[in-house]
Amino acid sequence: MAEPAPGRRPMDLDRARTTRGTVHVIPERCKECGFCVGYCPEDVLAFSADSNAKGYHYPVLASGREDACVHCGFCNLICPELAIFTTELADDAGGTTS
């Protein structure tokens, strides 16, 4: 987290926490529109090497970004096929996908 400008540091900044998320994908619903991959603010997602039964590549965790999901929920909101969602992880757990 970047240090705020002088005089703008919240008194409880040391207690601020970043949420972490587990990414869940339903591959057979995905139509490979790319919204979740392209607009994830943390660059968590990439397209799979495999394709689903309809021939579409679906989102998976990008290499090196396995623990990067912040559970912002944007992928869930933007997916037109309801094919991806996240759940919040406990503070001491790492990110995963299922």
Ligand code: SF4
């Ligand atoms: S919840 Fe947010 S950070 Fe996590 S994969 Fe979706 S868009 Fe990216």
Ligand code: SF4
């Ligand atoms: S937004 Fe939904 S349909 Fe589009 S690539 Fe992501 S999971 Fe697939």
